[in-house]
Amino acid sequence: MRPRALSSLLAATASLAACATAPSATPGRAAPVPIDGYDWILHRDGDDARLSYGVAESDDVRLALDCARGAGSVALTVLAGPDAAPEIVLESGGETESFIANSEEDLLHDGLILTAEADADSPIFQRFRRTGWLAARRGGTLEVYATHPGSGERVDGFFDFCGRDARSTD
Numbered sequence: 170m171r172p173r174a175l176s177s178l179l180a181a182t183a184s185l186a187a188c189a190t191a192p193s194a195t196p197g198r199a200a201p202v203p204i205d206g207y208d209w210i211l212h213r214d215g216d217d218a219r220l221s222y223g224v225a226e227s228d229d230v231r232l233a234l235d236c237a238r239g240a241g242s243v244a245l246t247v248l249a250g251p252d253a254a255p256e257i258v259l260e261s262g263g264e265t266e267s268f269i270a271n272s273e274e275d276l277l278h279d280g281l282i283l284t285a286e287a288d289a290d291s292p293i294f295q296r297f298r299r300t301g302w303l304a305a306r307r308g309g310t311l312e313v314y315a316t317h318p319g320s321g322e323r324v325d326g327f328f329d330f331c332g333r334d335a336r337s338t339d
Contacts, residue, residue, distance in 0.1 A: 201302045201315040207231070209316055211323035213330065220327040222303075222314040232305050232314060236289060236331035243294070243331055245285045248275060250308050257285045258306040259293050266293040289331040298325055 207229075212219045216238040223230035233246040245257050245268060257268045268285035275282045287294070297303040301324075302315040316324060 200300060201304075201313040203315040203317040207314070209314070209320045209323050211327055218327055218330045220324065231312060232303070234327065236327070238330055239333055240331060241289050241333040243287050243289050243291075245270075245283075245287055247283050247305055247307070248278060249281045249283050251280050253281050253283065253308070255283065257283050260304040260306070260311065261293055261296040261302060262300040264293055264296045266291060289328055289333075294328060298328060 206224055207222065208225070210221050210223065210225055212221075217235070218238070219233060219235050221230045221233040223232075231247070235244040235246070236242065245259075247257055249272070253272070255270045255272050257270045259266050259268070266287075268287050270283040270285040272281045272283050293303075298321075301321050302313055304311050304313040306312075
């Protein structure tokens with residue numbers, strides 16, 4: 170092989186190696202696009218709050234987060250297929266976190282309802298607050314739940330409400 174061709178090959182190989190080791194959350198990468206009709210919905214009732222991703226005023230909810238004011242923990246609920254593993258896997262901005270879940274049969278759909286507990290200040294939720302999107306693994310797919318303009322305030326409001334320092338504030 171000629172020296173010039175060899176040096177081009179080595180440069181190309183080094184370039185590919187650098188790409189293979191690059192982190193999955195690269196700066197400047199475009200955020201997921203919000204889906205029309207779906208958004209993050211915040212509902213507060215006294216000392217309880219629910220942040221859910223779905224269609225407003227419907228039963229179409231993909232992921233729900235529930236908490237009591239100042240509890241510091243969040244209950245996660247997702248619908249899963251009938252053969253789903255007993256875990257909830259969330260992702261945001263390159264961070265992934267798994268939560269061991271309880272499962273029960275979903276009587277309305279062919280599948281399971283998975284529930285798990287998580288710290289409200291868990292790294293995945295901190296990343297969600299910064300990126301504006303959270304994703305859940307459902308079977309072999311990753312469903313991405315992006316905020317629409319203005320709904321990021323509802324996300325922040327929910328986690329502020331749930332945090333341990335929210336016990337005496339509104």
